[in-house]
Amino acid sequence: MEIEELYRLFEACGEVTTDSRRCPEGSMFIALKGENFNGNAFAAQALAAGCRYALVDEGAYADPARPEIVFVEDGLRTLQQLARFHRRRLGTRIIGVTGTNGKTTTKELLAAVLRQKYRTLATQGNLNNAIGVPLTLLRLTADDEVAVVEMGASHPGDIQELVEIAEPDYGLITNVGLAHLQGFGSLEGVVRTKGELYDFLRTRERSVVFLQNENPYLNEMAHGFPCVRYGQTAGLAVSGEVVDCSPFLRFRWTADGATHEVQTQLIGAYNLDNALAAVAVGRYFGVSDAHICEALAAYEPHNNRSQLKDTGRNRLIIDAYNANPTSMMAALRNFCRMNAPQKMVILGDMKELGESSAREHRRIVDELQACAFDRVILVGSEFAATCPPYPVCGQVGQVKELLHQAPPQDCCILVKGSNSMKLAQLADCEDL
Numbered sequence: 001m002e003i004e005e006l007y008r009l010f011e012a013c014g015e016v017t018t019d020s021r022r023c024p025e026g027s028m029f030i031a032l033k034g035e036n037f038n039g040n041a042f043a044a045q046a047l048a049a050g051c052r053y054a055l056v057d058e059g060a061y062a063d064p065a066r067p068e069i070v071f072v073e074d075g076l077r078t079l080q081q082l083a084r085f086h087r088r089r090l091g092t093r094i095i096g097v098t099g100t101n102g103k104t105t106t107k108e109l110l111a112a113v114l115r116q117k118y119r120t121l122a123t124q125g126n127l128n129n130a131i132g133v134p135l136t137l138l139r140l141t142a143d144d145e146v147a148v149v150e151m152g153a154s155h156p157g158d159i160q161e162l163v164e165i166a167e168p169d170y171g172l173i174t175n176v177g178l179a180h181l182q183g184f185g186s187l188e189g190v191v192r193t194k195g196e197l198y199d200f201l202r203t204r205e206r207s208v209v210f211l212q213n214e215n216p217y218l219n220e221m222a223h224g225f226p227c228v229r230y231g232q233t234a235g236l237a238v239s240g241e242v243v244d245c246s247p248f249l250r251f252r253w254t255a256d257g258a259t260h261e262v263q264t265q266l267i268g269a270y271n272l273d274n275a276l277a278a279v280a281v282g283r284y285f286g287v288s289d290a291h292i293c294e295a296l297a298a299y300e301p302h303n304n305r306s307q308l309k310d311t312g313r314n315r316l317i318i319d320a321y322n323a324n325p326t327s328m329m330a331a332l333r334n335f336c337r338m339n340a341p342q343k344m345v346i347l348g349d350m351k352e353l354g355e356s357s358a359r360e361h362r363r364i365v366d367e368l369q370a371c372a373f374d375r376v377i378l379v380g381s382e383f384a385a386t387c388p389p390y391p392v393c394g395q396v397g398q399v400k401e402l403l404h405q406a407p408p409q410d411c412c413i414l415v416k417g418s419n420s421m422k423l424a425q426l427a428d429c430e431d432l
Contacts, residue, residue, distance in 0.1 A: 001070060003081050009070065010082055013052050016138045018079070018131065023049035030055045032131065043069060055350050070337045076130065080165050083134030087167060092144050094166055095281065098151040098159055098197055099174025100190060101327040102274045103128070105266070105301060106174050107150045109278035112299045116282070116291035118145040128152035144284070151197065154352065159196035171197045172210040172277060175326070176217045195221045212273055230280040231273070238280040245269045246307060246339050247317060253279050253280060260289055262296050267306040267317055269337070270330040311432055313409055319416040320423040323350045325360040329367060332418050336371040340412035344375045348417020348427065349380030362386045370371050374411070378404060379421055396422045403431040
């Protein structure tokens with residue numbers, strides 16, 4: 001079946017699902033396959049649960065007697081083609097956001113600012129891969145004026161695949177750093193892959209890049225391209241500086257000779273660039289300075305991304321959604337500068353670093369020693385292999401045992417690690 005015909009079926013449904021456990025009435029189910037699942041096996045279940053059509057890509061699950069089961073060559077490819085067709089049909093202005101660190105927070109800040117003036121769609125959570133991006137695009141309606149689409153990558157070519165689906169008009173790379181080295185092979189591989197966003201935008205007329213001015217990699221990648229620059233250097237389209245960070249970021253920003261100060265609910269001086277990016281995008285799209293400040297002050301982070309929790313005995317900074325050498329080092333240095341009577345750190349392994357893992361975990365241990373925190377607990381085999389001068393636990397349950405034996409009191413506690421280390425569970429630990 002041609003994509004035009006499939007799109008007419010989508011229009012009759014208005015919504016797509018790839019999860020047979022979530023089947024809104026009248027929606028379209030698209031069967032996807034992975035290493036441990038085969039969505040084709042759940043097509044009939046999806047129809048029984050309320051879907052109007054089910055797209056399958058294995059003949060054994062197609063039934064000529066049931067026109068509501070539609071055979072396609074490849075379920076994932078069909079999902080992506082439908083998304084691109086839909087995106088072209090609507091013509092919504094799309095901002096593509098990627099980067100090693102901060103892309104989800106930046107995406108959320110951009111959306112918060114743009115919603116002050118426009119009906120804005122944004123990626124939900126971090127649905128930023130080859131499945132999540134098309135699902136985001138298929139949520140677009142004719143009423144949406146702008147979309148902020150987050151794009152993640154763990155291998156070369158990932159961003160190229162996503163931009164060819166989303167076809168963004170504007171691009172923002174938050175930064176480039178050490179992450180997913182097991183897939184990229186090197187920092188140079190990270191730079192090339194993130195740069196695939198710029199490569200695509202060069203093929204588009206009237207496209208614009210929002211550029212973090214102090215990043216040498218981004219400057220080189222965007223050479224000769226129309227840019228709206230933001231950063232900590234005076235004279236940029238938007239320039240800013242940290243006023244305070246104890247622990248919430250308060251910053252000052254200047255544009256066109258006017259200066260504004262914003263108290264945010266973001267933890268960490270490293271969020272300055274994310275906030276300035278939102279200012280730059282907002283001003284480019286004509287959002288008033290007052291509304292930009294209002295949106296940034298009101299935004300609250302979620303999903304274990306630098307959230308502050310007061311337990312009555314201690315203050316926890318929970319940053320346990322993700323970790324790589326760049327973000328881990330930034331978090332430690334920011335925490336080191338914070339004013340607190342006692343500081344404790346609980347860190348979990350950083351994943352997907354390949355051959356660089358031992359070196360990067362050793363660098364983090366060296367930084368811990370330089371910061372001289374009052375108490376440190378490490379979690380995971382990668383940290384254990386560095387033979388650190390700190391207790392090391394195999395998993396989060398052992399951390400809880402250590403805390404029960406010696407509960408901290410009147411501490412500010414940073415909790416950070418890769419999501420798979422499950423350190424977010426410590427947010428509800430009765431001994432913290």
